[in-house]
Amino acid sequence: xxxxxxxxxxxxxxxxxxxxxxxxxxxxxxxxxxxxxxxxxxxxxxxxxxxxxxxxxxxxxxxxxxxxxxxxxxxxxxxxxxxxxxxxxxxxxxxxxxxxxxxxxxxxxxxxxxxxxxxxxxxxxxxxxxxxxxxxxxxxxxxxxxxxxxxxxxxxxxxxxxxxxxxxxxxx
Numbered sequence: 001x002x003x004x005x006x007x008x009x010x011x012x013x014x015x016x017x018x019x020x021x022x023x024x025x026x027x028x029x030x031x032x033x034x035x036x037x038x039x040x041x042x043x044x045x046x047x048x049x050x051x052x053x054x055x056x057x058x059x060x061x062x063x064x065x066x067x068x069x070x071x072x073x074x075x076x077x078x079x080x081x082x083x084x085x086x087x088x089x090x091x092x093x094x095x096x097x098x099x100x101x102x103x104x105x106x107x108x109x110x111x112x113x114x115x116x117x118x119x120x121x122x123x124x125x126x127x128x129x130x131x132x133x134x135x136x137x138x139x140x141x142x143x144x145x146x147x148x149x150x151x152x153x154x155x156x157x158x159x160x161x162x163x164x165x166x167x168x169x170x171x172x
Contacts, residue, residue, distance in 0.1 A: 001107040003043050005139045009107065010035030010100040012146035017096050019153035027089070034072075034093060035100040041068055042104050060108060061119035065101030072097055107142055108133075 014035035018028035042065070045056030058064040073094040077085055109115045114127030131138045 001111060001142060002134055002139050003040075005142050006039040006043060006104050006107065007036050008143050009103055009146040010037075010039035012150040013100045013103050014096045015150050016153055017092065017099060019150075019157045021092060022157070023092070027092075031092065031096045034096045038065075038068065038072065038097045038100045039104050041072075042101060055108065055113055055115065057116040057119040057123065060105060060115040062102070062105065062117055063119065065098065065105060069094060069097035069101055103146075110138070 011032040012035070014031035014033070015028055018031045023031070042059045045059030045064075056064075059068070073090060076093055077090045080089075105115050105117065109117070109126055110129045110131050111133040112127065112130045113133065114125035116123065117126045118124070
């Protein structure tokens with residue numbers, strides 16, 4: 001999938017987790033930003049070939065997502081010690097990074113190139129479907145599939161953002 005699709009779905013995953021755990025609005029923005037961050041880092045592993053991006057085995061594997069997520073969480077927590085980051089916030093950070101990374105792998109497994117899910121144990125690519133990575137319909141459907149539940153959860157959250165959605169007329 002295209003980078004913009006990954007960034008939007010990553011932000012949605014962070015927002016969904018924040019709404020599920022009833023986090024305050026500033027935490028919601030932070031977790032959405034983490035979802036964007038991890039997806040951008042994963043796509044830094046792309047090399048551009050003749051037929052489009054070629055995925056890195058490390059960044060597009062479950063082990064790679066886990067390592068990147070743990071290292072990012074440790075770095076964020078180390079910086080956050082001075083800001084009095086709680087253990088619950090650290091777990092929520094790690095959960096958001098791992099969930100957003102796994103959604104990235106799921107979306108990329110729908111494309112022709114597939115992913116190296118079991119790397120370094122198996123160097124085989126896994127593809128659930130053979131959709132072109134820049135197919136506008138597939139990218140749009142992926143964005144819609146994550147945006148609609150996010151908007152619904154924000155409405156159910158009934159915080160500041162939920163009230164804005166009601167005022168915009170998206171919900172009653």
